[in-house]
Amino acid sequence: MSLRTFKTVIALVIGGFLIAAVYISVLVVQRQGALRQISVYNPAWEAGQATSEFMRLEQRLAEFASGKSRFDKDEILLRYDILLGRAQILNEGSFKDLLQVNPEHGETLVEFQERLAAVQPLIEEIDRRPEAAQEALEILSPLEGPLAQLASASHNHGAALVQKDQQELIRLHWAFSGIAASLILIGIVLIILLNRHNRLLGHAHEELHVLAHQDALTGLPNRVVLRNQLEQALSSKRSSGRTIAVSYLDLDHFKDVNDSFGHETGDELLKAVAERLRDCIPASEGQVRNLISRFGGDEFAILQTGIRRPDESAALASRIVEALREPFSVNGQEIFIGTSIGIALAQGPVTSSQILKHADMALYHAKADGRGTFRFFEPDMDAQLQARRALEVNLRKAMGAGEFELFYQPQINIGANEIGGYEALLRWHHPERGLVPPGEFIPVIENTGLIVPLGDWVIEQACREAAGWPRNIHVAVNLSPVQFRSRGLVQSVSRALAESGLAPERLELEITESVLLQDNEMTVSTLHQLRRLGVRIAMDDFGTGYSSLSYLRSFPFDKIKIDQSFVREMSQRADCLAIVQSVANLGRSLGMPTVAEGVETEDQLRQIQAAGCTDAQGYYFGRPKPPQELVHTLAALKHTVKVA
Structure with missing residues (x-):
């Protein structure tokens, strides 16, 4: 992604943040109005409706008791049932919050339901006994004042909730606004940092290039470098009587060092081995060029180009074996190891993969011969390897x-x-x-x-x-x-x-x-x-x-x-x-x-x-x-x- 494209993406993200912040603010305002209406009309409306139905029932009963009523028993029963339903609603839903704040209103509701239950039989026999209407009025009339107080208290409670919700919503509004502002500032900071990052990217790329081609522990070139150099050497090889050799080194008893003294000592030993290899292997000897590489673990490799005779590689391998046979002093410990070496020559048409494989086969035979020695690759080694693989299959x-x-x-x-x-x-x-x-x-x-x-x-x-x-x-x-x-x-x-x-x-x-x-x-x-x-x-x-x-x-x-x-x-x-x-x-x-x-x-x-x-x-x-x-x-x- 280019710098310009990245800046465009950052700008789009910031724009999205702004739109989101505005939209959140609008939603908060809308929610504030909706909550205000719900808070005002829900508990207060329920209490008011109960009081109104109570007064309607009293009016019907009073007219019926006077003997000049326009309403019959069914109308009075209908109003009674409506009032009974209102009484039940007051004990449910949001009205419970009011009862928790003012417990005395709970007593009013209990009395309300009890008196309603007491007048029910009177209302049912009102057509047979007209004086039952007056008796019902006498039972219900003491509730007029408490129900009016209940309606007033519910209204006040709703107003308090509205104020509380308004304060909370205002706080949320500023919080959302603060978040949006912070996101904008972060976006600006990101753009500033991006410009600085772009300047440092070139330096980082150079460092990564070095790390990708160098062993981090020993500082030697890694297998990527050796393979590239080998392929270049093979492609430029001419009929000059000179050839190419690859030597594989494997440290003897290195695992014992790790097990006995720990991996930290093992790492220090590998550094010491790398230094000793640098000392005993010159970068060039006449037309011969040597490249030392660490392949990983306790394995090293040496690429020689421009050699005339196999004994040049043999002399180098012998020098390495003697050098690594000497004791190492690591972390106060005197450590003895050694090395086994397999050598492969680029004889005839051969690829880099083949010559590396041949060196590995020769190394295997050097280790099998007792370690602390070197072996050149021979064609029958491949046959022996195939025989070993066949033996593995037969063993299974x-x-x-x-x-x-x-x-x-x-x-x-x-x-x-x-x-x-x-x-x-x-x-x-x-x-x-x-x-x-x-x-x-x-x-x-x-x-x-x-x-x-x-x-x-x-x-x-x-x-x-x-x-x-x-x-x-x-x-x-x-x-x-x-x-x-x-x-x-x-x-x-x-x-x-x-x-x-x-x-x-x-x-x-x-x-x-x-x-x-x-x-x-x-x-x-x-x-x-x-x-x-x-x-x-x-x-x-x-x-x-x-x-x-x-x-x-x-x-x-x-x-x-x-x-x-x-x-x-x-x-x-x-x-x-x-x-x-x-x-x-x-x-x-x-x-x-x-x-x-x-x-x-x-x-x-x-x-x-x-x-x-x-x-x-x-x-x-x-x-x-x-x-x-x-x-x-x-x-x-x-x-x-x-x-x-």
């Missing part, structure tokens, strides 16, 4: 088709030399591929959110099958971080126990330290709710997380499971043996059993027993098996535990 179908099954691996109580329980492990029998390795589909169901409904099924199935085992054997079920964040976890566990009839103390839920990196208060609250159900809580993969000892202090776990990476290398590395011994001693001092995972040889068994571990689990005692193949005594296993 598998849930409904009953293709999942639980296998169980024994956990051995070393001191008692018996099976203390089994760990439930998920297996997928694909109708065409057969048994799919867990490492292939578990990450997919966690990333897609399928882990929540599938995890509920695992808990229910494990409880149902364990209910048929000997009562001294428990079942352990792993909870993923995604599943633990589900609000329905406690209800799911409670329902599984109730439906299966399994004793709560025979169910053991295993969580890793990554679960405890989430919202601490909410996490501990969920753990206590599970504990109140009666189930046992074990810390899995102990020693591989960030603050193991502090977690043991924040919640009293029932069991500690030592990660298998320490057990496997006890014979070759003294530090691994020292860790296993330390954890076993810690568990003994806290009254917690310690389970050594990954025991595969008799030598490892002897070492963990000497270290003080109470339980063991691994291939030495048997591989995971389906429930129908389980045996519940060590004598029936392939290997028998030999305690030195």
Whole structure:
């Protein structure tokens, strides 16, 4: 809308306000006159009519009593009925206001009705007994004075109401007039402000243009700028032997920073990352031009134009990985993160959307390769992505088709030399591929959110099958971080126990330290709710997380499971043996059993027993098996535990 058009609209609005104000004033004046007439004639007229009808009835009765009456009994009855109706009207409608102000007039009306009721039988027999007319007159005559006073009082009351209404209407008139004047002034002020707004609009437009192309937090160009620059670079690309590269960066463990230190610290970290990227990535190097952009969240992108060889992008990516691996000091905290980078080159005819998609695929593979590294896009990555999507579709179908099954691996109580329980492990029998390795589909169901409904099924199935085992054997079920964040976890566990009839103390839920990196208060609250159900809580993969000892202090776990990476290398590395011994001693001092995972040889068994571990689990005692193949005594296993 142009300025001139806007001013026209404002003028029309003000004109409408003026017309409305004039019309309101006219209506107020008209209403004032109407109210005056109603106030004067309604109560006063009712009282006056009642008095007139009373006098007419007295006149008819007096003539009838003299014997020279022109009227017969019917005429007198008619006047009586009219007067009776007037008496009833005086007790209704607006006349009630007068009675509330002057209660003594109410007594007059009561007496009026009583005397009318008393003369009714006299009037009905007036043709048979002429002296009845005189008797009726004697009954009614005392009302002449009170009725006259009532009529006068009603007139005065009406006049008072008129004056009051006039004052109120005058007040309303000035109020409406004041409102109309205020609206006019507001319209004038709006026009003045509009002129000033028009001068500032140009400056605001420039600022909005900057904001639309710049990340508000870091000050870096945003994805709009990078995409525009990429499209321009692709359109102007010539056969000069130079090409274009896009690098996608995703910060490693950034979510852990937000969860542990808060989003304010996370924002400050992103600013520090942006500064470090500016320091290690020059705007230009010879004919190479670099553009750093923030795509949102913890994602950044770098556009390189004019490069000759892929190793130029590799060198830049390597420099970035090393720069971001160094610790950051944010709000008094020393924070370690890192980054994964995916690189895509504009090789052959390619659109901006395609090259960005290729960089994203390469980033996914860099993260899958262990993070803290970079990967170039390769054509087979697209095929792998399609295979992953097909896997997701098959997984969703598998849930409904009953293709999942639980296998169980024994956990051995070393001191008692018996099976203390089994760990439930998920297996997928694909109708065409057969048994799919867990490492292939578990990450997919966690990333897609399928882990929540599938995890509920695992808990229910494990409880149902364990209910048929000997009562001294428990079942352990792993909870993923995604599943633990589900609000329905406690209800799911409670329902599984109730439906299966399994004793709560025979169910053991295993969580890793990554679960405890989430919202601490909410996490501990969920753990206590599970504990109140009666189930046992074990810390899995102990020693591989960030603050193991502090977690043991924040919640009293029932069991500690030592990660298998320490057990496997006890014979070759003294530090691994020292860790296993330390954890076993810690568990003994806290009254917690310690389970050594990954025991595969008799030598490892002897070492963990000497270290003080109470339980063991691994291939030495048997591989995971389906429930129908389980045996519940060590004598029936392939290997028998030999305690030195």
